[in-house]
Amino acid sequence: MYKNGLSYAGVVSLLLLTHLSMLGIVLVRGNYEEPKDLAMLACAVLGLDLVGIIASLCYRQMTYTLDLMLLGILNMSLIFQSCFGGVHLSVKFLITCVASLISCELGFLLTRNHEWIRHQKKYIYLVIGILILCILLFTGGRSMWITFKGFSIQPSEFIKPCYILICAASIVELHKKIKVTFFYVSPDTLCMLGATLVIFGLQWWCRDLGSLPTFAAVFGCAVVCRFCYPRAKISKSWIAAAAVAGVLVLIAAWKLAPAYVQERLHVDIWADQYGTGYQQCQALIGIARGGWLGMGPGQGSLHNVFAYESDIVFSTICEEWGLLYAGIAVLIVLIMLTTVLMNPPKSYYHATMTAGIVAAFVAQMSLNIFGSCNLIPFTGVTLPFISQGGSSLVTCGFMVGMLKAGQSPLFRHQAAKLREDAAAELPSLPKIPFLQKKDAPKKPSGNAPQRSHTHRNDKNRRGNA
Amino acid sequence: MTELWEYISGLEIPDLILCAAAVLILDLFAISVIFAANRESRLCQKRWEKVSSGVALRFQDASYPLSADEILLGRHISADIRLADPSVSRYHAVMTVTGGIWSITDLGSKSGTFVNERQVQHAKLIPGDVIRLGSVQLTVTDHTGQSQPRRTRSKPSQPKKATVKKPQTRRPQQKGGTKRV
Numbered sequence: 001m002y003k004n005g006l007s008y009a010g011v012v013s014l015l016l017l018t019h020l021s022m023l024g025i026v027l028v029r030g031n032y033e034e035p036k037d038l039a040m041l042a043c044a045v046l047g048l049d050l051v052g053i054i055a056s057l058c059y060r061q062m063t064y065t066l067d068l069m070l071l072g073i074l075n076m077s078l079i080f081q082s083c084f085g086g087v088h089l090s091v092k093f094l095i096t097c098v099a100s101l102i103s104c105e106l107g108f109l110l111t112r113n114h115e116w117i118r119h120q121k122k123y124i125y126l127v128i129g130i131l132i133l134c135i136l137l138f139t140g141g142r143s144m145w146i147t148f149k150g151f152s153i154q155p156s157e158f159i160k161p162c163y164i165l166i167c168a169a170s171i172v173e174l175h176k177k178i179k180v181t182f183f184y185v186s187p188d189t190l191c192m193l194g195a196t197l198v199i200f201g202l203q204w205w206c207r208d209l210g211s212l213p214t215f216a217a218v219f220g221c222a223v224v225c226r227f228c229y230p231r232a233k234i235s236k237s238w239i240a241a242a243a244v245a246g247v248l249v250l251i252a253a254w255k256l257a258p259a260y261v262q263e264r265l266h267v268d269i270w271a272d273q274y275g276t277g278y279q280q281c282q283a284l285i286g287i288a289r290g291g292w293l294g295m296g297p298g299q300g301s302l303h304n305v306f307a308y309e310s311d312i313v314f315s316t317i318c319e320e321w322g323l324l325y326a327g328i329a330v331l332i333v334l335i336m337l338t339t340v341l342m343n344p345p346k347s348y349y350h351a352t353m354t355a356g357i358v359a360a361f362v363a364q365m366s367l368n369i370f371g372s373c374n375l376i377p378f379t380g381v382t383l384p385f386i387s388q389g390g391s392s393l394v395t396c397g398f399m400v401g402m403l404k405a406g407q408s409p410l411f412r413h414q415a416a417k418l419r420e421d422a423a424a425e426l427p428s429l430p431k432i433p434f435l436q437k438k439d440a441p442k443k444p445s446g447n448a449p450q451r452s453h454t455h456r457n458d459k460n461r462r463g464n465a
Numbered sequence: 466m467t468e469l470w471e472y473i474s475g476l477e478i479p480d481l482i483l484c485a486a487a488v489l490i491l492d493l494f495a496i497s498v499i500f501a502a503n504r505e506s507r508l509c510q511k512r513w514e515k516v517s518s519g520v521a522l523r524f525q526d527a528s529y530p531l532s533a534d535e536i537l538l539g540r541h542i543s544a545d546i547r548l549a550d551p552s553v554s555r556y557h558a559v560m561t562v563t564g565g566i567w568s569i570t571d572l573g574s575k576s577g578t579f580v581n582e583r584q585v586q587h588a589k590l591i592p593g594d595v596i597r598l599g600s601v602q603l604t605v606t607d608h609t610g611q612s613q614p615r616r617t618r619s620k621p622s623q624p625k626k627a628t629v630k631k632p633q634t635r636r637p638q639q640k641g642g643t644k645r646v
Contacts, residue, residue, distance in 0.1 A: 064505075
């Protein structure tokens with residue numbers, strides 16, 4: 001942080017200026033009854049900014065841009081959400097923003113060590129199993145929501161990061177293969193495929209076909225990363241077989257899709273403006289009504305339409321803030337995802353994880369925005385970071401933490417242990433093994449531990465020196 | 466253009482100025498983030514050099530920095546450092562780094578992996594070590610490109626260098642010298 005201080009100071013200043021300019025627009029163009037409402041919103045936004053920035057500064061790490069961008073986007077969303085239908089602070093969204101920032105740090109700490117996470121795979125599978133059981137037992141039928149005393153959570157959202165993690169953690173075990181009938185297969189890949197089938201089956205059964213493309217995108221990235229992973233030794237015939245299988249699955253899904261899905265694929269929203277096409281028609285009218293600069297925060301009318309703050313939130317923002325501002329807000333999210341590509345991950349685990357997360361976000365954003373604009377069938381998924389929804393925001397925060405882990409991975413976790421081993425092997429050798437070895441005594445001490453094959457090699461090499 | 470001008474002139478000035486300023490600031494924020502991310506990536510690269518001890522592989526006159534925690538050496542097209550020689554297996558050996566120490570592991574190759582002319586299944590590497598895969602000889606060097614010749618020991622039989630084609634996938638001495646996903 002401190003080596004790059006000037007850049008971060010610029011980002012922080014512009015972050016604060018961005019939020020202040022948005023609050024200025026609310027002040028001049030917003031629809032609020034009392035200045036108190038606006039003052040509360042301003043206090044919440046600037047307070048969250050300051051707390052977030054100070055918390056980031058206190059925690060020393062290699063990358064801060066993702067933290068700052070997450071903070072910026074969440075506060076922008078807080079302003080958007082607080083202005084729908086009139087300016088008032090959305091306390092619920094503020095709480096979920098804080099939860100999202102905390103889960104970001106949690107995701108970072110849990111996933112940065114690829115050696116550790118490799119040994120925790122069984123627990124990740126366990127978490128997925130528990131979440132699936134929760135969906136089956138507590139959602140009350142073919143639904144994805146659990147409602148408890150006024151709170152609704154969507155456990156399927158929490159499956160996303162777990163699924164990405166098992167895709168990433170299993171890639172480094174690909175070279176360990178066992179023979180099943182006539183084929184050599186990796187047990188980890190089999191487990192991952194099993195989990196994929198269960199998750200896809202669950203989505204199909206719960207009729208949550210909006211999330212299915214997101215999981216499919218993650219799975220596609222995991223497959224491509226496996227093809228790129230040299231130690232996997234995947235032959236061209238396997239790649240061709242996978243491509244054919246993918247096409248067959250797509251055709252089967254197309255043919256076997258339920259009737260309501262088939263209808264939605266071919267629906268003409270303008271023919272049924274007050275029926276099945278109502279939401280999309282209103283969303284499109286809202287975008288047109290807003291124009292480039294919008295009608296002003298809280299001045300729109302889309303807040304009367306169902307799911308204005310989640311499924312068609314892009315249209316609602318377009319109506320109130322204008323297409324220009326909504327487009328740039330989405331661009332900021334995309335820039336956050338592309339900054340990850342500027343510093344490519346150094347391990348296949350982090351690369352697979354990063355690719356999966358970026359694919360999930362891009363798929364979800366495309367489904368939401370293009371669905372709202374009637375370019376693809378309307379699926380009803382949330383817009384990451386912007387739509388209201390606690391489960392979605394917390395998951396998004398966790399996934400940004402995973403992205404951060406890919407940028408700031410932990411490779412030195414075993415350094416102390418290795419130094420101890422090296423010290424036991426070469427007693428006079430201290431910290432940096434290869435730099436110090438040339439001054440080492442040729443024979444180790446008599447109380448050296450039992451030598452492994454590797455140690456034998458080292459000994460022989462030293463002996464030859 | 467006339468319509469656009471009519472549209473703009475129909476707007477109230479404060480609204481237009483405010484919106485333009487807000488959009489401009491948002492754009493500047495995006496640009497500053499890209500700039501900071503670029504600086505960060507350079508710092509991360511330096512950190513990686515520390516983690517990986519700045520080790521590179523020298524093959525003939527070319528040097529290949531090891532820019533991932535796992536580098537496959539082999540004849541296959543997907544290998545990180547491709548050695549197009551028939552004596553090298555398709556998936557010959559893999560180099561990994563842990564805690565700043567590089568090691569090489571043989572992946573069951575036909576012709577074996579040799580470090581300083583001793584056949585190994587797994588061995589730690591230090592600058593100056595000479596790796597031989599089939600008839601291809603590679604030297605481990607540090608970030609300055611210096612190997613330490615005194616680390617190489619007894620004179621082995623000279624490996625066949627003439628049959629080795631230059632690795633095809635990478636350019637030497639470039640930042641992205643080895644393939645990363």
